[in-house]
Amino acid sequence: MSERLTIGQMYPNVVHPSTLQRPSASKSTGGPEASFENVLQRNMLKFSNHAAKRLEQRGITLGSRQLDQISSAVDKAAAKGSKESLILMKDMALIVSVANRTVVTAMDGSSMKDNVFTQIDSAVIIS
DSSP: OOOOOOHHHHOTTOOOTTOOSOOOOOOOOOSTTOOHHHHHHHHSOEEOHHHHHHHHHTTOOOOHHHHHHHHHHHHHHHHTTOSEEEEEETTEEEEEETTTTEEEEEEEHHHHTTOOOOSOSEEEEOO
16 A cells, blocks of 8 residues: 555546647437537537647637636527637637537737638627
8 A cells, every 4th residue: 555656547548738629529419318428528618729729829828717708608609690700808819610619719919900800700709
């Protein structure tokens, strides 16, 4: 009982913290027998590789409260039938594919200036 355990021994499948999305699970039929994991996967906010790189390059960090706000904004856009939405938060903008709940790209306040946002059908402003 005097053996020391390291985190790697306890949790061998731990993913590096900079990874923002989980591996996709197998598709579910969405029927009444849909597992909790499948429902969670469908409702989870994901980040594309491009968006993850932009967040890192621009020094943008998202806390759990901000992630909840973004997820709520995606829900609102989906309720209105949006497909691609611009989500504006205090000093950042996110382009989100609403159908698959994926953040496609992200930019900070200085990157937003003098830009034109195309191929969106809605905008959600988070205060």
